[in-house]
Amino acid sequence: MILDDRARSAPTRSPFRHYSDGLLGELIFPLIAVLAAFVVGGVMVLVVGDDPIQTYRLLLGSALSWPDGIGYTLFYATPLIFTGLAVLVAFRGGLLNIGAEGQLYVAAFATAWAGITFANLSAWALLPLCFLAAILAGAVWGAIPGVLKARFGSHEVITTIMLNFVAVALVGYFTQYHYKAPGDPIMQTTMIGGGAHIARLGRFIPGFPERIPLNLSFVFALIACLLVHLFLWRTTWGYEIRATGSNPQAAEYGGISIRKQMVLAMAVSGALAGMVGINEVLGYRYRHYDGFSANYGFTGIAVALLGRNHPVGVLFAAMLFGMMIRGGIFVDAFTNNVTKDLVDVLQGIVILFVAAEALFRGPFASHRLLKRSKI
């Protein structure tokens, strides 16, 4: 019998086996992309008249200092983990979710709505209720493009983009006319009940001040990475979503309803985007603040792309982007000419390089790590 021993003996496999080229082979391109972005960005810093080394030292130093740098970096990374995961799940199902922005808006408002409406409930009841509101609202808003695609064949890129506008307008309306404190000049709802507040991490970590808004949502985000991994690779639903994304005709052949998978993938994607509402409303502002999202939904696309559509990759990509947001603020303030737009430039170049991976495969293809595994 010709049978590889590995097939029978090893009961579990490496979580990285879903990377076709092995971990290092997959990491090499994102790393090159990031490095290349910093080089190009450095040239731009030089052109506008600042010292690139100093600027980068400032960027990284402010993002990685203890406790503020790391605290804020992880705080900024939290929503990006959720939106990165959201884009990832849709992408694995063969769908491009450009609507995470709208999904997280609707979800954040729904979270605040639950927290305001049932403010008098105890934490044990209110907190799960608010969680549910965030996840459900995101899932429903995400499922709509899924249903439209399954039933009418409408392209999800178009419908998700359109629904972003609808979401922002709808949430704005309810905030302005129904949930704003009378006389408040700011577009924000009233406060949610105290039972729905999520503790800041400063309460658990000695030497980590509570003024830093990093809260338990970050831990939830880590758990979400794990759950998404298990969902995609350890459940039949995940299998069906991935099969549909990988080859819809083969999925159909395997008795999988690809219409159902479109809806399911978009609903799960929306739910993950919706969890941004947990960080924002329950962990940070304790209310819905109109316009809170700094394009988290769109940056999530970049995060998923840089993270190679793998939960672990998304986690690291989100942290990198969190670092850049944090560092960008300091670069803006403490250099003569460079503004925080540098961060956008860096992000843009990173994405450009990741997307242009095929270009690299040519000249570098002789390198062992860059070759596609062939048996």
Add this chain to the structure above:
Amino acid sequence: MLELRNITKRFGDVLANDRVNITVQSGTIHAIIGENGAGKSTAMRIAYGFYTADSGEILIDGTVCRIAAPRDAIARGIGMVHQHFMLVGPMTVAENIVLGAEPGSALALGVTTASADIRRLSGELGLAVDPDAVVDHLSVGQQQRVELLKALYRHAQLLILDEPTAVLTPREVDEFFAILRGMREQGKTVVIITHKLSEVLAISDEVTVMRDGRVVGRLHTKETNAAELARLMVDRDVLLRVDKPAATMLGATTLRVRSLSVRAHDGAARVDRVSFDVRAGEIVGIAGVEGNGQTELIEALSGLAEASTVSGEIRLGDQDITRFGARARRELGIAHIPEDRHRRGLLLEFDLAENSILGVHYRKPAAYAGGILLDDPAIRRHAADIIAAFDVRPANVDLPARALSGGNQQKLIVGREFDLRPTLLLVAQPTRGVDIGAIEFIHRKLIALRDEGCAVLLVSAEIEEVTSLSDRVLVIHRGRIAGEVDPKAATVDEIGLLMTRGH
């Protein structure tokens, strides 16, 4: 004159072309034949600059040329028409033809002048195509003419045609051959890649036979015959002949098809009121020229066709399954080995373990906890069992399906479907693009399954395969059953006539 000299090309570990020498004389129709995977398309793509050879050289009229990209080939008067057309559907014929070689300036496309040129060109060759028609509205045969015109418009003197007749109906093939002869009379050179012997004999002046990446024969068509070419091509006189005992334990009727029709979106019947039975313990073969409704028939039987396109009745045992979906049919014991393993049969990016459960991924042993969680160790054992029983190599369940050769991919699919212990097996082109060892293996397995009492419906484009495997043969022509023949008594010629003429 085009000459390939000592061309070698490797794809990974596969030697696609091994010191290939081909000489095409000007003003002739030159056929390159060989089985799927023999390396004929690779050689011609190298000549057209689609691939670059690892070693060897290309000579045009005696001088060595560097052809690094198709534009180099086009500049030297070489054109190529691919098996899958490269046309822009919503654009007109004229727009498609000038695409990339627009006669006008950046602002004025010059399609009107092009139209006149195209009319003249098509008039000269009897290639009747309206330059102003939209490509999407044309038949496949007409689209192919557009592809020809596209190459001729670029002043191609030598045309390479990759399996040009695969998509044509028999009548269109005749017209197409007339066009090729007309081109030869005008002094053009034609290279036609095919695996159909009858076409080689009908149209070509010279033949190059390829097998396993090598040239194994160069012949003048007049001095050869089908038997010799077939032997050169496959080097196995009786390979597709299977020694099998006659069906012994013929059981009850398993599949009963009555007046089954499948309509395409344009309303044309691809399968037209077809009725037949398959009994337990027999193999019923469907012979026919590809594109005569076999694909649609199998998709209708397996539950993959859109329900609204199917009419008639399909019964499995005494159950009407006409409206059942693919999963419900699988659960009733219908297994399906699809004709296109890359398109339907496999998830190429998934590993072998994951591929081994496609279709049964939601039930034991793959899933537990109410069919929600995947049981990874059980899936790996399941895959390892199939891999062992069907000798899939390399035997490593963690490899992506993409990494396997065609034959091993097919063995994995066959193993997976056999593992369902089906009462009815739908199998289409089971040995297409599969190496010789795997062909015999798959044939033996099919007969063994029959002898266990499974009803088997076999579709194959290879007459030899259908007649030697099947207990009964139905010939399909333009979506209809043109007749039933006894595979032991009928000659290839009789079946061939039914296949091409329908009576």
